[in-house]
Amino acid sequence: MRLLLIEDERELANALSAALAKHGIVTDHTMHLDDAFELTRQNDYDAILLDRRLPDGEGLALIPKLRRSGIETPIIVLTARNEPLERVEGLDVGADDYLGKPFLVEELMARVRAVLRRPPNLAEPSVTAGRMVIDPLHLNVTIGPIPLDLPRRELLVLVTLAKRKDKTVLRSTLEAAVYNYEEEIQSNALDAHISRLRKRLLDAGAGVTIHNIRGVGYLLKEE
Amino acid sequence: MRLLLIEDERELANALSAALAKHGIVTDHTMHLDDAFELTRQNDYDAILLDRRLPDGEGLALIPKLRRSGIETPIIVLTARNEPLERVEGLDVGADDYLGKPFLVEELMARVRAVLRRPPNLAEPSVTAGRMVIDPLHLNVTIGPIPLDLPRRELLVLVTLAKRKDKTVLRSTLEAAVYNYEEEIQSNALDAHISRLRKRLLDAGAGVTIHNIRGVGYLLKEE
DNA sequence: CCGCGAAGGTTGCGGCAGCATTACGGGGGC
């Protein structure tokens, strides 16, 4: 196993390298973001440990750069900036985990192991349908540059259909996506949502149509 | 998106459900480990939020049980037991992340998003027959990129035949696949479905033929 | 090779289940 450590405190870096070595993990170490980027081009790391505060800037900035260049290696951010909102920030730019300093090496190891258990991240997270770009993770829908504002239940219906575009989605699947098992619906609430969603998509010129498969479910098609 | 929340503090649970709902996430909630296990058998959750200290025992114990039963759903442990070594313990039994109480809902959301950044559904069992690709689970049939729209009963017949292509399917098996026990048929309804299905498959250029085995049943063959 | 009965194939018809649409009102958020 091979990690890339991006960290400017030399003592900490050495201690970490040594500790990881005891677990049979090889560590490459750099203090600079552009070096780090180069290294990821040359080596296929199993994970990246990234400090936020670095001599040449904010470590987080590296993450989108790596992701854009097609590198999906898990990234764990190590930092003293450990306020909850800072952690949110880190995770949302694409980090896989976030660990506040100081930490135990044992915890770091456990988090590395946890991150490595996850399947490699190959999936394109956003879906296009017609003229829309749909991000199922953050529940965003945009048509070109302008966001499409949809009520929550209609949004859930749309995302569920879009994730399986050109394929039928069972009625029961849609119900499960929109309602939890405590909320029971006794009427045609889902149909009503579909109808209102259709109208909104039409008005917005979304470039998709929702078809019904009688007795089975629904299907979203591009025009 | 659908989460399972295993948590005994009702207030926290309600607050979380409400907060997650604002992000368009449907939440099922239970206080009991065995209920939780049952729920995972019945639903396909996107993630599981698990408390450690529960009325019926240590929440962590659920993790190996789920993993052994083949469930790979990401699990985030939520707990007041937030000592580093306890976190190691949690991660090492198979949790994907570990979040100490109290926490901001925003941070939980960010961690959920981080954990979900994984490939969507891996292998979906599908059958090919002629030029069709048939997904028996979601009941959809596509020829190349275009979906084939079939009425429900014909669809059920096709799926049943396709699952055993090149083998005879008993007439009684087909009837069982298309009708439940309450619906009796007194006529040649099944034959009629077969006939209409043949026509539709021909028009669509599906590349299969349905043969009759006199007195026994039917058989689907590729051309 | 022919005749005959039974199984299967095809097709039009009508009932009705399922869907689309829309108006209405309660309720929550700002």
Place this chain on the structure above:
DNA sequence: GCCCCCGTAATGCTGCCGCAACCTTCGCGG
């Protein structure tokens, strides 16, 4: 208070599907 979401229900409509009538094919015995 105002606005919008969303569940409900009434209304109209589409087309699935059971039915049955009629035709075709198959297998068998003579």
